[in-house]
Amino acid sequence: MSGRVLVGVKRVIDYAVKIRVKPDNSGVVTDGVKHSMNPFCEIAVEEAVKMKEKKLIKEVVAVSCGPQQAQETIRTALAMGADRGIHVEVSGKDFDLLGPLQVSKIMAALAKKEDAQLIILGKQAIDGDCNQTGQMTAALLDWPQGTFASEVSLEGDKVKVVREIDGGLETIRINTPAVLTADLRLNTPRYATLPNIMKAKKKKIEKVKPADLGLDMTSRLEVLRVDEPPQRLAGVKVETVADLVAKLRETGRL
């Protein structure tokens, strides 16, 4: 086994920022807005680095797809302990149309190129909320998948994954190579401290283009419109239960 783990990291609008829709409803305002690494991707990086610290794997490679600024996100991953980075350059119109299918094609191609033993991704990104990339990547590679992982343990050439599912927890054992997606309770990501950021500057980030990997980035989806959720109307306070029933009848709910 190569002992190499690929971790996907995505640069998204910071979770605390108030999102604004562009006046022409074509998308969301991103210019100059504060961005950071997708929280689930942070958890994925942390898990990979923990495996390396336990000497279960040899190398952690952080991958991000996007324009020039995606390098900042890769640097953060390097500061957290990844060994090197791969920046897949996608910008402009191609970037606006970049979705889970295109990213999974990229991850699959890189996994083959880098001879990866594991791919660890966040379960979903907080901007798209698609929750598809991990699953699609596994399908394209015909690898087993351990999604919504809240606990991961490497056992030789197999992986035991405890998954968070609707009914509770499910434990599975899958062969490697495999794709894992990280859920919230998998770990607590470490801070990227300043000395590590400084050291990360010396680590390598390789630049590739999707075309170099022989990939077609055309999207089969077209965004028609982006709208804000409807304004929440003020509620009405009622004094008695009788009033409540009357109001419910009035609005046709009873």
Place this chain on the structure above:
Amino acid sequence: MKGCDAWFHHVTPLGRQAGNVKTCACAVYHRGALRTVMRRMSSAHRCIRALQTAQGEHAAPPLYATLNRRACSSVSTPRITTHYTIHSRDKDPRWEGIEMERFADEADVVIVGGGPAGLSAAIRLKQLANEHEKELRVCLVEKASQIGAHTLSGACLEPSALNELFPDWKERGAPLNTPVTEDVFSILTEKHRIPVPILPGLPMGNHGNYIVRLGNFVRWLGEQAEELGVELYPGYAAAEVLFHEDGSVKGIATNDVGIAKDGSPKDVFERGMELHAKVTMFGEGCHGHLAKQLYKQFNLRENCEPQTYAIGLKEVWTIDEKKWRPGRAEHSVGWPLNRHTYGGSFLYHLNEGEPLVALGFVGLDYSNPYLSPFREFQRWKHHPFSIPKLTFPGGLLIGCSPGFMNVPKIKGTHTAMKSGMLAAEAVFPKVTAESPESETAGLHAPEYADSLKNSWVWKELHSVRNIRPSFHNYFGLYGGMAYTGVFYWIFRGKEPWTLKHCGLDADQLKPAKDCTPIEYPKPDGKLSFDLLSSVALSGTNHEGDQPAHLTLKSDSVPVQRNLAIYDGPEQRFCPAGVYEYVPLETGDGMRLQINAQNCVHCKTCDIKDPSQNINWVVPEGGGGPAYNGL
């Protein structure tokens, strides 16, 4: 050990006198127990670490030492402050055995703060280095997650300093897109607007200036700095000043991360990093918290007036194209403030593609504790000649931190930038000298203060020094305007006298019983908005599980003094709703609740607290507002 632990958690620092003996005894017992445990652990490593823990906490400057008060009390005040600057970690059992050593790195110059002053200083240093073909490592730390995210200003930029820094700024794409074409000044009454003519020569004239989004301008400066090779580290706050043994400044340390809300270490705890430098420049902006410490340490405010401040609140609106007049700058004074409260408004029409208007309201030091300036804000400093001593061994102060704002012009960016540039020029020969002749390990550059005094910054500030204090008279606003109109226009600041301020802003508040509460109209959701939704717009956020960075020297003063005498003014002057007086769970009495996550880093509480009990320290780097081009 467990019993001691529990005791520590219930201690509330109340008065200095009571219970000291008890405290000492407990502390001694505790340390003794620590050592016994260490010996049993037996490894030399642990001992060394314990010793390092004891002395690893920096040689605390006098300010912190006085804050380390431990006393018992008989009245129970719920413990509010958990920050280690108030409750030291070296006696805290939860910190026993935690690795406290810090990684250290050396640079030639370290700059605290990535605003106009800090960035101009960094750029100038690198320009000089390139000119003279010398190697120079310049590191800049900034608490915002990205350069410009904590920048907020009107802003009407006078390009004088920029012209000196980058004569080719236009070709480099500096975002100065809106030259001022129209200048309007008026006095507002509740229903009317009285226009006031701006005679040429009066400081309010804006010919030749540009309306800019300062956040975008600062971001552009950051890009220029990076191109020149400055090492920028946004997201890392300077939390501590480091000193050589001879007392000179050695550099700074960034904030520790991974401390839980109750002050204990989390799994992800990591010490901050030390950045050592030959000279450290402090450009923290208004009322910087490290600058506050330096004033005390080096007695920099010995011979100057106390600083007086203003808080600015700003919103950017997209308006109807028909009403949009790009290049128009409007200022007003008067309503809704009364004549004894200094303040006014600005409204700038930007020309950047879409019809955008920047409007803001500036309220200043006031005596009515019921007054509440809120919404997005900025901090402007007013201080005709409240400039402190600017240099000390190992460092100096630049920008809005010492404060070079031209009050009547309401402009400080150009002077802040110039101060940064002059600092760079003064420091450069010293840091690149082969063998620096210095009495202290940290280099001293008093030439900076001299060159500032001989520059246009000083001339400008000197000429307007009397305008702000002239408002402290019976006629208030009108007296001040009359003074400006007459004396400034005629004498241009050459009058031989210098008026004084009234003293600290915090001392201006009158007790609540002497003042009338102000009835504020409810926000209508169209033009006016409530405080919390405005705070949400600022995008401010902090890691929730960290000690509150609004620290109280004494946890009981808020209820006993601020609430009792002044009706809790912090509930009103904080523009972000951080402070709330809520009823105690037991039902009788109130307690102060600090919602530290809302903080927008304006420092108003540190400035205006009548008891001067609130000490703002820097939270984990990256926290705070996320302004986008404001």
